[in-house]
Amino acid sequence: MDASRQDTEVDVVVIGLGPGGEHAATELARAGLSVVGVDRRLVGGECPYFGCIPSKMMIRAADALAEARRVPVLAGTSEVTPDWTQVADRIRAEATDDWDDRVAVERLEKSGARFVRGHARLAGPGRVVVATDDGEMSLSVRRGVVLNTGTEPAVPPIDGLADTPYWTNRDVVRVRELPTSLVVLGGGAIGCEIAQALSRFGVEVTVVEAGERILGPEEPEASVVVTAALEAEGITVRAGVGATTVAHDGAFAIGLQDGTSIAAQALLVAAGRRTNLSDIGLDSVGGDPSARTIETDERMRVAGVDGLWAIGDITGKGAFTHMSMYQANVAVRDLTGEDGPWADYRAVSRATFTDPEVGSVGMTEKQARDAGLRVGVGVAKLEESSRGWLHKAGSEGVIKVVADLDRDVLVGATAVGPSGGEIVGMLVTAVHAEVPLARLRTMHYAYPTFHRAIETALAALPPRVV
Numbered sequence: 342m343d344a345s346r347q348d349t350e351v352d353v354v355v356i357g358l359g360p361g362g363e364h365a366a367t368e369l370a371r372a373g374l375s376v377v378g379v380d381r382r383l384v385g386g387e388c389p390y391f392g393c394i395p396s397k398m399m400i401r402a403a404d405a406l407a408e409a410r411r412v413p414v415l416a417g418t419s420e421v422t423p424d425w426t427q428v429a430d431r432i433r434a435e436a437t438d439d440w441d442d443r444v445a446v447e448r449l450e451k452s453g454a455r456f457v458r459g460h461a462r463l464a465g466p467g468r469v470v471v472a473t474d475d476g477e478m479s480l481s482v483r484r485g486v487v488l489n490t491g492t493e494p495a496v497p498p499i500d501g502l503a504d505t506p507y508w509t510n511r512d513v514v515r516v517r518e519l520p521t522s523l524v525v526l527g528g529g530a531i532g533c534e535i536a537q538a539l540s541r542f543g544v545e546v547t548v549v550e551a552g553e554r555i556l557g558p559e560e561p562e563a564s565v566v567v568t569a570a571l572e573a574e575g576i577t578v579r580a581g582v583g584a585t586t587v588a589h590d591g592a593f594a595i596g597l598q599d600g601t602s603i604a605a606q607a608l609l610v611a612a613g614r615r616t617n618l619s620d621i622g623l624d625s626v627g628g629d630p631s632a633r634t635i636e637t638d639e640r641m642r643v644a645g646v647d648g649l650w651a652i653g654d655i656t657g658k659g660a661f662t663h664m665s666m667y668q669a670n671v672a673v674r675d676l677t678g679e680d681g682p683w684a685d686y687r688a689v690s691r692a693t694f695t696d697p698e699v700g701s702v703g704m705t706e707k708q709a710r711d712a713g714l715r716v717g718v719g720v721a722k723l724e725e726s727s728r729g730w731l732h733k734a735g736s737e738g739v740i741k742v743v744a745d746l747d748r749d750v751l752v753g754a755t756a757v758g759p760s761g762g763e764i765v766g767m768l769v770t771a772v773h774a775e776v777p778l779a780r781l782r783t784m785h786y787a788y789p790t791f792h793r794a795i796e797t798a799l800a801a802l803p804p805r806v807v
């Protein structure tokens with residue numbers, strides 16, 4: 342069938358069905374709008390098939406190994422024999438259906454939305470063209486287009502790299518046989534999480550980070566603790582040095598800026614993401630196809646373009662699944678005529694699932710100082726808390742709170758340690774709801790919990806400036 346003759350009229354087209362796009366299409370259809378959702382790959386996007394879910398399955402398994410290896414410190418002896426087959430099988434069977442999105446497509450269609458697989462692009466105001474296997478489909482849009490086109494792995498222009506069989510996150514989640522050695526290029530969230538998981542399965546891992554420290558966007562205290570933890574497990578962390586050459590001749594040889602070279606059986610490129618904005622026809626509506634991110638207002642409307650919304654990683658507000666879903670809800674409220682609440686980014690939270698885990702919310706100390714706030718900082722070491730001392734093996738961590746001393750509220754916080762991403766939860770509430778410091782200092786903190794160290798960090802804050 343030649344689909345080019347079709348010219349379907351719909352209320353909303355969602356281009357890209359990452360977590361936010363899938364959610365928005367579903368909710369808009371449930372609200373009674375006629376919706377077409379388009380994806381050129383898999384419904385659900387990066388998170389369920391190549392990102393959060395398979396990587397966290399690796400991490401869950403790797404953490405079980407690490408915990409078993411801690412038995413000799415606390416409870417006797419243990420013998421651990423890692424088997425990657427279980428992880429590879431679980432990723433196929435439980436997470437990705439072997440990278441088949443049939444269930445997600447059915448779920449979407451059940452909501453009343455129509456799904457089209459193909460590459461979509463804007464073709465002027467109120468018009469979307471989709472290139473499908475059956476030809477071109479033209480859609481005329483009454484209410485609006487929601488962009489949720491997400492990202493691709495960014496591959497740095499390193500001499501020789503493009504010609505080698507390097508991995509990105511999309512390859513490593515499919516690995517059935519682990520290599521004996523691995524270089525991870527990039528010490529961000531992806532690099533650190535995967536490096537530690539594979540190392541715990543016996544792979545010899547080196548992390549190469551061009552920036553001065555791994556987990557650069559987090560507080561420096563978090564980088565210090567995580568670097569020490571990775572190194573204690575035998576991972577080599579080479580921070581402050583970029584790769585200049587890559588060659589492959591059976592094995593990889595990675596040349597670094599300082600003249601040294603690392604040999605490894607596999608190479609994972611985890612050097613950031615490239616947003617999918619260049620090939621979606623932004624110029625046809627007056628947008629900039631060369632932009633790295635797309636500017637949106639508090640309702641997720643694209644600045645300066647009528648009838649266009651954008652959500653998810655492409656908005657540059659935090660490349661997280663929960664951000665994509667949050668923004669989807671905002672866009673749905675706007676498209677269905679609700680009166681907010683609109684997007685608020687004061688208390689964006691995130692968790693990096695290394696062990697120790699890094700949970701954080703709001704501003705770092707540097708961001709708060711750069712914003713001109715009168716900043717106070719309180720720090721407590723987790724291993725010095727009662728729970729940390731009891732926990733013993735694997736108790737390293739830190740709680741850091743960042744206060745605006747003029748307003749007497751927290752504007753940011755970081756919890757590094759066992760379950761750091763869970764501990765930070767109460768601090769997310771404190772930042773979001775602007776709970777006065779006096780209240781936080783005088784509430785109950787159960788003994789002996791990890792979160793009780795928050796009370797110690799708060800006590801270390803300087804007094805309010807009046």
Ligand SMILES: Cc1cc2nc3c(=O)[nH]c(=O)nc-3n(C[C@H](O)[C@H](O)[C@H](O)COP(=O)(O)OP(=O)(O)OC[C@H]3O[C@@H](n4cnc5c(N)ncnc54)[C@H](O)[C@@H]3O)c2cc1C
Binds near residue numbers: 531
């Ligand atoms: C290894 C890894 C681990 C991660 N772990 C976490 C985590 O633990 N927690 C967390 O919150 N986040 C995590 N993330 C980030 C998370 O995956 C993303 O933030 C999340 O997927 C949201 O992305 P998105 O909604 O912007 O779109 P994406 O998930 O990137 O999806 C975009 C979709 O748009 C489609 N598309 C693009 N262009 C077009 C077009 N022109 N036409 C049709 N379709 C198109 C793509 O095929 C894709 O399906 C991780 C990412 C990676 C890579």
Ligand SMILES: NC(=O)c1ccc[n+]([C@@H]2O[C@H](COP(=O)([O-])OP(=O)(O)OC[C@H]3O[C@@H](n4cnc5c(N)ncnc54)[C@H](O)[C@@H]3O)[C@@H](O)[C@H]2O)c1
Binds near residue numbers: 552556557613614692
């Ligand atoms: N737990 C989570 O929430 C989670 C987990 C993984 C990914 N993510 C999201 O996915 C996004 C992408 O993750 P990422 O880790 O790829 O990106 P990132 O931008 O966080 O980190 C990439 C790192 O690679 C380094 N780098 C860049 N070029 C390099 C080079 N040539 N040599 C050496 N180092 C180089 C950068 O300095 C940076 O530290 C993140 O922004 C994050 O929001 C979230």
